[in-house]
Amino acid sequence: MQPEIEHLASRFREELAGVADERALEELRIRYLGRKGALAGLFQDLGKAAAAERPAMGKAIHALEQVVAEGLAARKTALSACAEERLPAGFDPSLPGRRPWRGRRHILSAVLEEIIDIFRGMGFSVAEGPEVETDYYNFQALNFPANHPSRDSQDTFYVDDEVLLRTHTSPVQVRYMETHPAPVRIVAPGRVYRNEAVDASHAAEFFQLEGLYVDAGVTIGDLKTTLRQFAREFFGPRAELRFRPHFFPFTEPSAEADVLCFNCGGEGCRICGGTGWIELLGAGMVHPNVFRAVGYDPERVTGFAFGIGIERMAMQRYGIEDIRLFLENDVRFLSQF
Numbered sequence: 001m002q003p004e005i006e007h008l009a010s011r012f013r014e015e016l017a018g019v020a021d022e023r024a025l026e027e028l029r030i031r032y033l034g035r036k037g038a039l040a041g042l043f044q045d046l047g048k049a050a051a052a053e054r055p056a057m058g059k060a061i062h063a064l065e066q067v068v069a070e071g072l073a074a075r076k077t078a079l080s081a082c083a084e085e086r087l088p089a090g091f092d093p094s095l096p097g098r099r100p101w102r103g104r105r106h107i108l109s110a111v112l113e114e115i116i117d118i119f120r121g122m123g124f125s126v127a128e129g130p131e132v133e134t135d136y137y138n139f140q141a142l143n144f145p146a147n148h149p150s151r152d153s154q155d156t157f158y159v160d161d162e163v164l165l166r167t168h169t170s171p172v173q174v175r176y177m178e179t180h181p182a183p184v185r186i187v188a189p190g191r192v193y194r195n196e197a198v199d200a201s202h203a204a205e206f207f208q209l210e211g212l213y214v215d216a217g218v219t220i221g222d223l224k225t226t227l228r229q230f231a232r233e234f235f236g237p238r239a240e241l242r243f244r245p246h247f248f249p250f251t252e253p254s255a256e257a258d259v260l261c262f263n264c265g266g267e268g269c270r271i272c273g274g275t276g277w278i279e280l281l282g283a284g285m286v287h288p289n290v291f292r293a294v295g296y297d298p299e300r301v302t303g304f305a306f307g308i309g310i311e312r313m314a315m316q317r318y319g320i321e322d323i324r325l326f327l328e329n330d331v332r333f334l335s336q337f
């Protein structure tokens with residue numbers, strides 16, 4: 001008998017959900033609570049049941065009666081609210097509302113702005129350049145000769161022989177110095193492109209922040225101090241940087257800077273590939289040929305430059321393991337930050 005009552009309860013709920021107006025609701029009420037309704041039938045059965053079964057059965061019938069009465073009342077309130085407010089009959093004002101979707105800054109924008117703020121605090125201002133560049137600004141003026149093997153690591157997408165998608169933000173150095181006399185102290189954020197085979201750590205489209213400081217008497221000591229200070233502000237006061245010799249055509253000497261792995265503190269783990277260090281940026285002292293290309297006198301000024309990969313900074317800070325996540329626009333990823 002009890003399963004039958006339960007079955008009746010679930011059928012009632014289904015029917016109640018399908019009720020769209022007051023007339024249908026009244027029909028439903030009569031079918032369950034009316035004189036010849038389902039509940040009345042159950043009470044008749046109760047009278048015929050064995051004495052031992054009666055208490056449990058009576059309880060179950062009363063519970064059903066309550067479910068039905070409450071369900072009908074709630075639906076009635078909902079329907080009359082709809083009628084008053086001229087809302088569609090199916091509208092249930094007792095359901096919780098949907099919050100409006102609120103946007104937020106993209107994680108890359110947030111990290112980029114934070115990095116820019118740190119450099120602003122050290123006296124750098126912000127400059128920008130085009131993403132569609134010429135071979136001259138992207139390569140030649142930066143001391144990459146035509147057909148030089150140093151171009152190999154920066155294959156890109158060409159519009160024609162002369163016009164391409166910039167592979168780095170370094171051309172902004174050239175454009176800025178061409179139009180501004182020294183001293184120069186700028187950072188240049190932006191999107192860059194490479195013809196990469198895309199995987200968890202390589203994207204064909206990513207962000208960099210270029211830095212350039214030119215004046216009389218700028219030394220490699222200034223470069224190291226500036227980048228150390230930056231690393232401490234971004235990663236925390238105990239962040240350590242190490243500089244490794246490297247080659248870039250537009251700086252001499254050149255270096256890559258690594259930060260002590262945030263995860264293992266230098267012992268070697270999965271995140272730093274067992275080395276204890278994570279590569280952060282490229283840097284160096286501006287090559288005299290770059291100064292010559294923009295009309296600066298390399299005998300009178302010196303300078304340092306650096307290029308920071310923004311995705312890499314975000315990946316390290318937040319433990320993100322796949323660079324492709326940034327531009328897939330999946331809110332499940334983006335809303336975590």
Ligand code: DAH
Nearest residue numbers: 168251282283284305306307
């Ligand atoms: N442009 C380089 C790259 O994309 C990064 C870089 C290295 C920038 C050294 C610099 C620098 O300004 O001095 O790989």
